[in-house]
Amino acid sequence: MTKQLNDIVGQLNIDPNDCQYHFNLVLERVQLNVHCNTQELVIALQEYFSAYAPLQGDFDQSFDIFMVESAPVEQDLAWNNWPRELGKRGLKDSYIDIDGGRWLRKIKTGMVYFQGNDCRLAMGPCQANFSQVINYVINQYMNYLQQDGDLICHAAALSLAGRGVAVAAFSGGGKSTTMLKLLDQENAKFVSNDRLFIRQKDGQCIARGVPKLPRVNPGTLLYNPKLKSILSDSEQARLSVLPKSELWDLEQKYDVMVASVYGDEKIQVDCELQDLLLLNWHRDNTDNTQIKAIDIATRPDLIAAIAKSPGPFYHNNKGDFLMDPSLPADKLYIDALKGVNVYEVSGCADFNKLVELYLTKIEA
Incomplete structure (x- = not known):
């Protein structure tokens, strides 16, 4: 890690060396090696990606990703706001660019990430923001695909x-x-x-x-016979009486x-x-x-x-x-x-x- 990266890691009071639990995933020709400081997070990742386990095989590139379960990161650093795409409201991300990569912070959750060629790091309440953690792992594969010309x-x-x-x-x-x-x-x-x-x-x-x-809203589940059971009986009863227009707009995601x-x-x-x-x-x-x-x-x-x-x-x-x-x-x-x-x-x-x-x- 560069001195800048080491300095900020020190300010955030984290230690990637605590990540002694591991999970590996091979997609296409890249292997993602995830290192966590809690076994619970590894188990959750293994369960989420379990359908892709049979796809493991040979690979050309290998990336290490470190994940540190911790309290929300609230250090007062010089964050820049990332603009939202056209039509989107509210701020979601902020960032700091340094030698060797970029720090990113999720404004609402206190999750912080470092993204670079030589270091990939996530820290904060990972388990409570599991969808973000999944997205971060997948982002590494997305970068690989785009760098490969997709x-x-x-x-x-x-x-x-x-x-x-x-x-x-x-x-x-x-x-x-x-x-x-x-x-x-x-x-x-x-x-x-x-x-x-x-x-x-x-x-x-x-x-x-x-x-x-x-990852869909409840209206998608309610009117699909194969997916309806993802909702509990009480949720089905509550949602079934809502006007379809209100159900369409309801933001409540289910995997x-x-x-x-x-x-x-x-x-x-x-x-x-x-x-x-x-x-x-x-x-x-x-x-x-x-x-x-x-x-x-x-x-x-x-x-x-x-x-x-x-x-x-x-x-x-x-x-x-x-x-x-x-x-x-x-x-x-x-x-x-x-x-x-x-x-x-x-x-x-x-x-x-x-x-x-x-x-x-x-x-x-």
Whole structure:
């Protein structure tokens, strides 16, 4: 560690050498070695990633990640606020750049992270903010994919009998709900819920997912027979009497353990992407749900639904970080999606009708 990093570690009163419990995960050609100071955190990580354990194998790169369970970090350091993406409110992240990397702080939770080529460190109430911890582990894999040339997308994805299909939407548009509706098909396999990485290879668009399980609002669970039991009986009773508009807007996330609900064979890490559904519908629209093929090169308004900033944790191979949540250029998405059938979904937000229309289209 650099002297700057050592100095701040000292101010934060942490010791990565206390991380004597270990968990390893291999994804693609990278191994993530997670070192924790509590056994409970390792057990929780093992359980969360258990469906991906059979995918372990050979690897080209190996990263160490240290996680220190502690009280919220409240030291008065010179943090800079990270701007939110367009349309997002409130501050979530702040950062300090030093030689060798970047410190990041989650403003609401007191979690602090160090991100660099030679050191990856998380500290604070890890167990209480387990979703953040999962995101930090996955961020290392996301960096690896982008440094390898993949393009980040804000999309869910699955494979239907080997046919890769991605689903993108503007915020709150229902991409996860649509993906889970399609996952009900017998020949479907889960690829990714919220982040997808694409590239052109040998004339095909290859899509790779990340091991982040679907994290959805209660309305998605309540109206899906396979997922309803994730809610307790009392929650089902309370939620079932809410107006659908209020249920749609309710922010109360639940993890969907795909392997437990659908089976171990329902997960794969990548696919050849053949179709992209862009949800440009609205729950208050009274028009019939429609699905129409479009030329994505002529619809920059819809590229915005799939474009995603790499975020404050991303750095290139040289260790250079972004200074704002800027998006990749539209042309990168147009080029990466070459050969993919892109469909605009408009009208009323009717998930069952969309699944019916899409399955009819690909079976024709």
